[in-house]
Amino acid sequence: MTVSTWQDASVRDGFAAIAKHSPFVYGLTNYIAANLSANVLLAAGAGPAIGAASDWTTTFPAGAGAVWINTASLMSSDEQSLRQVARTAHEAGTPWVLDPVAVGAGAAQYDEFVRSLLEFRPAVIRGNASELIALAGGDATGKGVETTASSADAVAHAAGLATRTRAVVAVSGPVDYITDGTRTVEVPGGDARLTRVTGAGCALGALTAAAVFATGDALQGAVVSHTAYAAAAERAGARTAGTGSFAVAFVDELSLLGRREANA
Amino acid sequence: MTVSTWQDASVRDGFAAIAKHSPFVYGLTNYIAANLSANVLLAAGAGPAIGAASDWTTTFPAGAGAVWINTASLMSSDEQSLRQVARTAHEAGTPWVLDPVAVGAGAAQYDEFVRSLLEFRPAVIRGNASELIALAGGDATGKGVETTASSADAVAHAAGLATRTRAVVAVSGPVDYITDGTRTVEVPGGDARLTRVTGAGCALGALTAAAVFATGDALQGAVVSHTAYAAAAERAGARTAGTGSFAVAFVDELSLLGRREANA
């Protein structure tokens, strides 16, 4: 298994390519995570737009460099809007990231809807271990949006899901695992406080979309976004104590990572 | 009247019980306050989920340890969803907190809907003085979501409301008052800047739900959440000047309170 760290030049180059190309990245996400997701994209140098405002759903996914859909966006958008965005991205050839937050947590109708989006061929599926095991058809049970399984447990399920859907599957945890079914990349590091910042996982979906555009590759894009996240979280963690200032420092570090690399 | 402070071992134990049990707490809240509410719950050690995404409204209130409903969530959810969550919580025996934000501010149809939720027997009702006087049938008039009455003025109304609804009623203000109609607990302290951080009151509703679960008691839960809030606000206020860094420091202090007590 390959290990990716911020020391890898290919990772740093991939991250710098976000700021260099400054792609328009469009997403549907839930309103808890929307602010952080936009700020993470801006920190990395992308230009975000979020939400199902009028005919944005039919025009923006076609014009965007990349798209992400967090299925908890159903809390303010209808199923038709999510399908519209996924279908438009798929038909236009815009790569999109599926973030199936809280799938497998006990809401059967929601879970079924999440699965139905696989028809539109996401480039990357990202989530925590519980979510990805549930999506893969395993029986890990989440507790609301929290994970109750470890990311290592999820690797076999993730590889199977990747093979079946032809998507790259990225599992977040103490160590992240990213697989296309054949190759698997391990991303160590990070900081456990990320799990105590709401929307940090959702914002990683947004950043992954930007990185897939910037690198032109689903596996490499997911590796870049997850490795940058781990590096920024470590740096933020080293200089903060509470979860509030950790979250602020995390966005700081992402914005400085991007600037440093873009200027290098 | 009893006075509660962070020096009370029962308060510290009650707060530590949140991190110890890490309950799944589900809520419907408005999108202005949703992010802070989730971060406050995570800081205290609970696992939040928010929003009316598909059938979450019928499954999550039954599986959750506690629920909160902020009625301004009507800005992104329909009345049926709020009623669904309240009814499901009530029928499943899940304690729930009602936060009737801006009731009495002049929107008669909204006010009537807020009152209709009392049928589902909230464990705790929390708000500022204007809101609770209005809900109790008094004629204090709020100005949007701001209070124009003092919390001390609201105590008599709060006790009446508690007796009539059999809910614990918590009034936020320079001094907070918490009453079940018979006993009243006073929570002094805090910091006036909390009123200049949007959603801080709403997030207190979320934390109260977690504390009611953790203590197994509506009155004690409300006392714990309000006292922890006052302690965190005082500590944050002692080391910040502007309202932006105060808000960050407040979440920090809540997260450190929780960690310290859980490790004690």
Next chain:
Amino acid sequence: MTVSTWQDASVRDGFAAIAKHSPFVYGLTNYIAANLSANVLLAAGAGPAIGAASDWTTTFPAGAGAVWINTASLMSSDEQSLRQVARTAHEAGTPWVLDPVAVGAGAAQYDEFVRSLLEFRPAVIRGNASELIALAGGDATGKGVETTASSADAVAHAAGLATRTRAVVAVSGPVDYITDGTRTVEVPGGDARLTRVTGAGCALGALTAAAVFATGDALQGAVVSHTAYAAAAERAGARTAGTGSFAVAFVDELSLLGRREANA
């Protein structure tokens, strides 16, 4: 062309008038920007309420001191709610600010709806150069919510739009321009990192509404809000590096500007 800076007593007095009168300011905005918009208003001393919760849309615009409508609020409210708020404000004589975010970015149906709101006579229209050129009928093309034209390019279009709509038009950029079609005021300064804080432009619309109420004048109100923004951004920029702590420091500085002036 007049230049406005924070050194002007009329600007400082106008800003202090917000905290002095503490107006109730009501808005419809998108859920990405809602939290920051409310915190900016609270920092300045106004009392915000946001969102189309039940009959708030028909009662709050009439009772409010000022109103703002960010058209991306269509992502969680329907067209009827936005029209309701605009119509009610117009009929009640409540000044309102139109923020046509992302107009001209390629969503034709959305753009048409935005234009239809001009019927209700906003006091101020604010946006970036791309948006205002598009609204004026020019052919600058935005990229999602980002601007691709400079604010200086937009001045002629803005003056034409102001004359046609009888609204004050404010163009945000490295230098801001504010015009009623006859007089034009230039606001230099600020910090480029404001464009990397999501919702900072949207929150300026909210603050402009408060300042229009506080000064009793659309042109002066827009000059006050934009000049205070530039001053707070410069101060925040001088003491921070990353975009996360810049955003926190920006709210701090606004809250301290307000306090200092109100106490002077």
